[in-house]
Amino acid sequence: MAIAAQTPSGQPILILKEGTTREVGRSALRINIEVAKTIAESLKTSLGPMGMDKMLVDSLGDIVITSDGATMLKEMDVEHPAAKMMVEVAKAQDDETGDGTTSVVVLAGELLKVAEELVDQEIHPTVIIEGYKKAARKAAEIIDSLAIEVKEGDVETLKKVAETALASKDVAGSRKELAELIVQAADIVKTKQNGKVKVDIDNIKVEKKEGKSIAETQLIRGMVIDKEVVHSDMPKKVENARIALIQNPLEIEKTEIDAKIRISNPEQMKAFLDQEVELLREMVDKIKEAKANVVFCQKGIDEVAQHFLAKADILAVRRVKKSDMGKLAKATGARIITNIEELSEGDLGYAGLVEERKVGEDKMVFVENCKNPKAVTILIRGAAKHVVEEAERSIHDAIAVVRNVMEDRKVVPGGGAVEIEVSRKLREYAETLGGREQFAVKAFADVVEVIPKVLITNAGFDQIDKIAELRAAHKQGNLTTGFEVNTGEIKDMIKEGVIEPTRVKKQAIASATEAAEMILRIDDVIAAGKMEKGKGAGAQPLPQSYPGGAPPY
Numbered sequence: 114m115a116i117a118a119q120t121p122s123g124q125p126i127l128i129l130k131e132g133t134t135r136e137v138g139r140s141a142l143r144i145n146i147e148v149a150k151t152i153a154e155s156l157k158t159s160l161g162p163m164g165m166d167k168m169l170v171d172s173l174g175d176i177v178i179t180s181d182g183a184t185m186l187k188e189m190d191v192e193h194p195a196a197k198m199m200v201e202v203a204k205a206q207d208d209e210t211g212d213g214t215t216s217v218v219v220l221a222g223e224l225l226k227v228a229e230e231l232v233d234q235e236i237h238p239t240v241i242i243e244g245y246k247k248a249a250r251k252a253a254e255i256i257d258s259l260a261i262e263v264k265e266g267d268v269e270t271l272k273k274v275a276e277t278a279l280a281s282k283d284v285a286g287s288r289k290e291l292a293e294l295i296v297q298a299a300d301i302v303k304t305k306q307n308g309k310v311k312v313d314i315d316n317i318k319v320e321k322k323e324g325k326s327i328a329e330t331q332l333i334r335g336m337v338i339d340k341e342v343v344h345s346d347m348p349k350k351v352e353n354a355r356i357a358l359i360q361n362p363l364e365i366e367k368t369e370i371d372a373k374i375r376i377s378n379p380e381q382m383k384a385f386l387d388q389e390v391e392l393l394r395e396m397v398d399k400i401k402e403a404k405a406n407v408v409f410c411q412k413g414i415d416e417v418a419q420h421f422l423a424k425a426d427i428l429a430v431r432r433v434k435k436s437d438m439g440k441l442a443k444a445t446g447a448r449i450i451t452n453i454e455e456l457s458e459g460d461l462g463y464a465g466l467v468e469e470r471k472v473g474e475d476k477m478v479f480v481e482n483c484k485n486p487k488a489v490t491i492l493i494r495g496a497a498k499h500v501v502e503e504a505e506r507s508i509h510d511a512i513a514v515v516r517n518v519m520e521d522r523k524v525v526p527g528g529g530a531v532e533i534e535v536s537r538k539l540r541e542y543a544e545t546l547g548g549r550e551q552f553a554v555k556a557f558a559d560v561v562e563v564i565p566k567v568l569i570t571n572a573g574f575d576q577i578d579k580i581a582e583l584r585a586a587h588k589q590g591n592l593t594t595g596f597e598v599n600t601g602e603i604k605d606m607i608k609e610g611v612i613e614p615t616r617v618k619k620q621a622i623a624s625a626t627e628a629a630e631m632i633l634r635i636d637d638v639i640a641a642g643k644m645e646k647g648k649g650a651g652a653q654p655l656p657q658s659y660p661g662g663a664p665p666y
Contacts, residue, residue: 142232145195145632146225152191152199153222156182160215160564162280162598163572178499180282181506182215183207195632202628206620211314211513212278212613213621216564220625223563227556228633236549238633244553247546248539249626251554252561253619255538259531259592260523260615261607265310271296273610274518275511277527280611282507283500287327291508294332298489299515301334312516318440319508321493321501324473329494330504335444335464335483337490338437340430341476342469343414346423354428354467356480357405357456358438358449362412363396363431365389390417396453397421403456407467409433409441411449428467430478443488444480517614526606527613528595529565533583535622536561561622565596572598579603 158165159180169177169188177188186200199218206217228241263270275292279285302316320337342349393415400408400422408414408422408429422429433441442449447462465482472492491508495501518524525531539558543551565583569576579596582603586594595606606612 139232141636142238142633143229145635146229148193148195149199149225149628149632150222152186152196153219153226156185156215156218157567158571159185160219160281161568161571162285163568164215164281165571166283176499177502178283179503179506180215181503181510182218184506186214186218198628198631202624206624209624210517210614210617210620212510213617217621217624217628219563219567220560220621221628223560224557224625224629225632227560228553228629231552231556234552236552238636240549241553241556242630242633244546244550245557245626245630247550248542248554248557249622251539251542252535252557252622255535256525256531256615256618256622259525259534261525263518263522263524265522268296268300270524270612271299271515271518273612274524274614275515277611277613278511278514279507282510283503284327284507287330290328291330292511294330294491295508295511295515298332298491299512299519301489302487303519304487310519310522312519314509314512314516316440316443316488317512318437318488318490319493319505319512320477320490321495321505322472322475322477323495323498323501325494325496327493327495327500327504331492331494333479333481333490333492334486335480335490336437336441336488337492338409338430338433338441338478338480339475340433340478342478343429343431344419344423347419348426348428350466350468351406351428352466354407354464354480355405355458356407356409356441356445356447356462356464356467357400357403357460358409358411358441358445358447358462359453359456360411360438360449360451361453362414363393363408363410363418363453364413364415365392393418394421397425397427399453399456400427401425403458403461405456405461407464409438411435411438428469440488441480444483444486446484514614514617517616521614521616523615524612525615525618526593526595527611528597528604528606528609529568529583530587530593530595530606531613531618532561532564533580533587533595534592537584537587568598569596572596572601574601 159167159182164180166178166180167185169179169185171188177184179185183203183206186203191197191200199221202221203214203218206214224245228238231241232238272292275295276288279288279291284291298317299312303310303312305311318336320339397418406427408427410429410431411433412431414429414431419429438449441447442462445462445464448460450456450460463484464480466479468479469476470479493501493504493508495504536558539554539561543554543558546554562580566576566580569579579601583594583596586603591605593605593607594603595611597604597609
């Protein structure tokens, strides 16, 4: 029903449209918290190396099997506004750090859960928010104090970071081999800006193709283009390739203005067609003059031009994606040409080998052995579509964490070691605060411990005993001690090679805190009614019947 007010005389005043709903005060807060808690609970069982996968089936019957938090939330197609906020938090974590998406949602859900308990104790949401802010700032300081410096070029540490990220994925069985490829790829594409290492992960193309197994995944020092050579008479293999990248079509383009050509005899028709052929021949001659023997064209290549290119023993590929053209330029050193008349030998790129190969059921063009590539390709293989898709998501996360460490050069121990120490130090910090904010900081400290607790539970061990052991170890000064999920033992995570980027941990706590703060500030939810089918802008009136079969006009 519509929301209305009344005048002193009792006359109703319509404020909002019919069908609008409103929740205010504690009711609004509780509903939002309940939604966030439900989302967090659904992701908890997927956290860590022993976490379970989720199978998500959309309305068309397409299936996604994943343990990646951001992917799960994206595929869930949630409806409630608070749930959408949780999806956005996971997406932001994924965009910023590439990993920790499940952790950030679990933390946000737990922060809201304990906030609800504090509200029941008559602590105002504003006080809770201030306490959370102080706790988050202190947590970031504690994480920085635990960070371990990584030397530039420390490949072994980078491999361990990649393996830790892959350990919680379906590709964990091949994590050593994949970590090796990922670190190599990141090392190839890295650049230096003002003395600092920068890794643009967009320069690492991840191409997937069903067939064989994950172990057959390979790194190409160059590009793999999911296209085939355009003409059967063209060479399928070119060594010492001189590569031209052409943005415009190798075709006779239609004029922008419609025009008619009057042809009155066959000779005129032949002359017209001969002129088109001549123009295409000139285009190919220009490519030959530049001494190119491989052409990648972003748009189409006319059949006549294909014929001339084949006669000149030039390998050509058409309709290459714009993003792939950019990566080809970085890999081969070629310059993308918009006007073929401007093509010269200096615009060409180089690759030791360009070859069309059959991969699975399809043909692909491999551009390999580039001299100094700044773009590379990881070609993923796998037994089924779902396997290669999950492998792609896993490799993206691992590339991102390697990038984080190469740029920040700081890591922290995994296995819940950081969270246990942050929680312990936050409890000490809470004692220095006065007022009710102290309760919020203590609650925050309890929430941070949820990560090791869930890791322990998902691995099938008793969390009470293991958390007590972890707390005791940290109290004795063993700050890198964490939970080893495979054996259930409390071990030094640095020695075990379970290492994570500092950036991931700090961002997860910061993002979860911000999400919780945002939801805690909401005390009024006004939702418009759903638009009825057939109503709204552009809706057509429903057909009506009239006596006699015609309208009365």
